[in-house]
Each structure stands twice: as structure tokens, then as C-alpha cells.
Amino acid sequence: MKYGIIGAMNEEIERMKTEMTVKKTHRYASVTFYEGTMHGKGMILCKCGVGKVNAAMTSQLLIDKFATTHILFTGVAGAVDETLNVGDLVISTSAMQHDIDVTALGFKKGQIPYFEGSSDFQADKSLIEIATAVAKESTNRHILQGRIVSGDQFISNQDYVETLREDFDAACVEMEGAAVAQVASMNEVPFVIIRSMSDKANGEASMSFNEFTELASEQSHLLVSNILKHT
Ligand code: ADE
Numbered sequence: 025m026k027y028g029i030i031g032a033m034n035e036e037i038e039r040m041k042t043e044m045t046v047k048k049t050h051r052y053a054s055v056t057f058y059e060g061t062m063h064g065k066g067m068i069l070c071k072c073g074v075g076k077v078n079a080a081m082t083s084q085l086l087i088d089k090f091a092t093t094h095i096l097f098t099g100v101a102g103a104v105d106e107t108l109n110v111g112d113l114v115i116s117t118s119a120m121q122h123d124i125d126v127t128a129l130g131f132k133k134g135q136i137p138y139f140e141g142s143s144d145f146q147a148d149k150s151l152i153e154i155a156t157a158v159a160k161e162s163t164n165r166h167i168l169q170g171r172i173v174s175g176d177q178f179i180s181n182q183d184y185v186e187t188l189r190e191d192f193d194a195a196c197v198e199m200e201g202a203a204v205a206q207v208a209s210m211n212e213v214p215f216v217i218i219r220s221m222s223d224k225a226n227g228e229a230s231m232s233f234n235e236f237t238e239l240a241s242e243q244s245h246l247l248v249s250n251i252l253k254h255t
Pocket of ligand 1: 100101102177178179180197198199222223224225226229233
């Protein structure tokens with residue numbers, strides 16, 4: 025078992041870096057990869073940067089250069105499901121791109137045209153179970169399993185939140201998960217995405233995002249650490 029662990033931002037990986045034993049640092053395509061262990065488990069930690077292109081490229085590098093057997097993505101997201109508040113957690117059951125739109129040619133919203141298989145990429149069942157069990161032990165926040173939707177936009181618009189709920193039955197929205205999910209799935213590598221809610225993707229999202237990113241990142245770190253401890 026060799027875990028690839030990805031965060032989009034510095035806050036999301038710095039804490040994990042202090043807990044892991046780094047044996048070697050690598051650099052490919054302007055991304056730094058920290059190879060080492062945490063709780064005796066092999067892992068590669070990296071910051072992919074924001075957005076789907078960064079996330080896709082980094083995921084493929086984790087698989088090709090390091091032969092990672094499992095991919096975990098942690099970070100923050102905007103809440104879409106009405107039961108979620110800032111600080112709550114979403115564990116992905118699947119992930120989809122909300123901003124791919126070829127409806128003009130008759131495809132469904134979020135559907136990748138001429139693509140073999142579903143555009144709703146399924147997370148690994150045992151990783152979902154482990155992440156949920158660990159989350160329940162680590163926090164008394166609300167934990168929701170659901171679909172994560174990703175796009176290259178920071179959403180701060182209540183109307184769009186409602187569209188995401190109606191069109192995708194989304195639990196939360198962020199900017200990387202579906203890209204990681206697609207690459208992992210196409211390579212048959214099991215994955216799960218764990219997101220802490222930093223905001224509600226509405227008019228107050230940018231203020232809330234800045235205020236809660238630190239807290240949410242702390243939570244992500246605790247979860248990844250406990251997942252590695254328990255697997
Ligand atoms: N990540 C955290 N909050 C977000 C939002 N509102 N939209 C997109 N990505 C996010």
C-alpha cells in the first residue's frame with residue numbers, strides 16, 4: 025500500500041508534512057513531491073495547486089512516477105447540501121465536473137462527450153468506509169457521504185448553489201476532486217476525496233473561506249493522519 029496524498033493549497037499540506045517522516049523530495053512538472061512515511065505507511069504528499077488541470081496532472085504523476093496504490097485528496101469546499109454547515113465534512117461517494125457543458129450537442133450537463141463509461145466517477149467503497157469511520161471518531165461535526173462536484177470557478181452565488189443541488193444532487197463544490205477522480209478511475213487506482221466545508225458557496229463565501237480555511241485544514245490533517253494509522 026502506497027498512499028498518494030494531495031492537497032490544493034499550502035495550508036492543506038503543511039501540517040501533514042510536519043507529521044510525516046520525509047525520506048526524499050522530488051520535483052516533476054513544477055510540483056514538489058514528499059516521499060516518506062506516516063504511522064509506518066508509505067506515502068507521497070504533494071500540493072497540486074488550484075484547479076482541475078493541476079489536479080489531473082499531479083494525480084497522473086503520482087501514479088506514473090511513484091506507483092501509488094491509493095489516492096486521498098483532502099481540503100476545503102463550499103457546502104451545497106442544505107444540512108451542511110461550515111466545519112462539517114463531506115466524504116465523496118463519487119465526483120463529477122459541474123462545468124463541462126456540451127448540452128448544445130445533446131449531452132447531459134456534466135457529461136464528458138464521447139467518453140467510455142460514466143462521467144460520475146465512483147470513489148472506492150472501502151476507502152469511503154474507512155474515511156467515514158475515522159471521521160466519526162475524530163470529530164463531532166456532521167459527516168455526509170455524497171457526490172462532490174468540481175469546476176474551475178470559486179462559487180459565491182446562491183442561485184448557482186441551487187442549480188448544483190438540482191442538476192447534480194451535489195453535497196459540496198470545489199475545484200479539483202473530479203479531476204483526481206477521473207485520472208484515478210482511468211488508471212484503476214482507488215481514491216476518496218475528503219472535504220471540510222469552509223463556506224456555503226453563497227454571497228458570503230469569500231469571507232467565510234478566508235476565515236475557516238485554517239480550521240478546515242486542521243481537520244483534513246487529522247483525518248488523513250488517522251486513516252493512515254488505521255489502515
Ligand atoms: N473551495 C472552497 N470553497 C469553494 C467554493 N465556494 N467554490 C469552489 N471551490 C471552493
